[in-house]
Amino acid sequence: MARTAGSFGGVTGPRVLSTAQRLFARHGYAAVSMRQIASEVGVQAGALYNYIPDKQSLLFDLMRTHMDEVLQAWEDEPHPTGDPLAELEAFTRFHVRFHLERREAVFIAYMELRNLDPENLEALLARRKAYEESLTDILRRAKAARLVSISDPKVAAYGVIAMLTGVQTWFKDGGDLSREKVADIYWEMTRGAVGAMRG
Amino acid sequence: MARTAGSFGGVTGPRVLSTAQRLFARHGYAAVSMRQIASEVGVQAGALYNYIPDKQSLLFDLMRTHMDEVLQAWEDEPHPTGDPLAELEAFTRFHVRFHLERREAVFIAYMELRNLDPENLEALLARRKAYEESLTDILRRAKAARLVSISDPKVAAYGVIAMLTGVQTWFKDGGDLSREKVADIYWEMTRGAVGAMRG
DNA sequence: GTCTATATCTCGATAGAC
DNA sequence: GTCTATCGAGATATAGAC
Numbered sequence: 001m002a003r004t005a006g007s008f009g010g011v012t013g014p015r016v017l018s019t020a021q022r023l024f025a026r027h028g029y030a031a032v033s034m035r036q037i038a039s040e041v042g043v044q045a046g047a048l049y050n051y052i053p054d055k056q057s058l059l060f061d062l063m064r065t066h067m068d069e070v071l072q073a074w075e076d077e078p079h080p081t082g083d084p085l086a087e088l089e090a091f092t093r094f095h096v097r098f099h100l101e102r103r104e105a106v107f108i109a110y111m112e113l114r115n116l117d118p119e120n121l122e123a124l125l126a127r128r129k130a131y132e133e134s135l136t137d138i139l140r141r142a143k144a145a146r147l148v149s150i151s152d153p154k155v156a157a158y159g160v161i162a163m164l165t166g167v168q169t170w171f172k173d174g175g176d177l178s179r180e181k182v183a184d185i186y187w188e189m190t191r192g193a194v195g196a197m198r199g
Numbered sequence: 200m201a202r203t204a205g206s207f208g209g210v211t212g213p214r215v216l217s218t219a220q221r222l223f224a225r226h227g228y229a230a231v232s233m234r235q236i237a238s239e240v241g242v243q244a245g246a247l248y249n250y251i252p253d254k255q256s257l258l259f260d261l262m263r264t265h266m267d268e269v270l271q272a273w274e275d276e277p278h279p280t281g282d283p284l285a286e287l288e289a290f291t292r293f294h295v296r297f298h299l300e301r302r303e304a305v306f307i308a309y310m311e312l313r314n315l316d317p318e319n320l321e322a323l324l325a326r327r328k329a330y331e332e333s334l335t336d337i338l339r340r341a342k343a344a345r346l347v348s349i350s351d352p353k354v355a356a357y358g359v360i361a362m363l364t365g366v367q368t369w370f371k372d373g374g375d376l377s378r379e380k381v382a383d384i385y386w387e388m389t390r391g392a393v394g395a396m397r398g
Numbered sequence: 399g400t401c402t403a404t405a406t407c408t409c410g411a412t413a414g415a416c
Numbered sequence: 417g418t419c420t421a422t423c424g425a426g427a428t429a430t431a432g433a434c
Contacts, residue, residue: 012399028313030229034428047400049429111310114227149391152384155376159388162365163358170357177354185351189358192348192391211417233410245412246418254410 013051015041020058025104029059029115060120066105067127084142085196091135092190095164096183103168132157149195160190212250214240219257224303228258228314259319265304266326283341284395290334291389294363295382302367348394359389
């Protein structure tokens, strides 16, 4: 019956991932050593290799998992279909909410692309492209229905996503604005940016 | 008369800076070694220390210089005063143009804040804040004159700057869109995002 | 599953010859 | 001003005992 301390429920593995995520987000992948991660997990550096093959895999696992969760979360998000503007509002609020809920993972996903091996980079960019495409598709249909005044749905999608993602660089809980209120503001800005009719 | 090869016109010093800028932008500060920089400059690692006291100073010099140049360039940029919407258009076009002209420096300025020593970070954030404030000020006056529909000039400034800066993540020269045309699109999106009257 | 110990390598920075 | 040589530290990853 007796088992090794760390194996109860398999807590060490997940702790390696969450600790690495926190440290990578705070100091950057290249600036964080395996010894630092091990130290915060509470094991020796060598023990990490029971859970991950190497440092690069650790980074890629975090980034791939994050992107898969974003894609899955948007797929699962209840949102209307058939009304492009309603879809755009749902996407905007979803993106702001999700990016405020997962700030560490979001930060890593945007900052550490350069540190991915070529094949890992390719895999990650494919997922990012799929996510961007879900917004571009909404904007394309909105344009076709003459609900927005944009000329280039792809460029508009880049602009909107950059604007929305930026919320995580300044927002602080406990300030003047609630997350709800911030989402309202960003939806107002998004609606304006794409030239949607006010209604 | 004879001087050491590298000292003619003092070319090595600037080359250290430009090489470091290129490498930091491409691979990240922490991932680039002094030996790499020296190798691309064409000298041995030890020779770098004739031009810079240490690696951290090299990073800070690049970032501080960039921010000072942004601030100076906007100050020198001919733009109307007194008409907040005309100022906003000038700022938008200036920001897009400048950020496409200095992509390496811009990239570093946004990605390497975490690698600055505390006192250097403070100095850099003060400059960034001053730049953001020049946009916030425009938006505040535009709001006072009821030319825009935003509720919070500070949040609107964050949103606009994030949207505009994002142009450097996707724009490629030689594609379907010229820089001029891209600036037109971003001005259209900015005008909409702040809820400016169409005129 | 974690430990200690270590192999192998690279890092930033310095010293001193020329 | 650049070189060679090197110091001391810290890096990733592995081996083998328990």
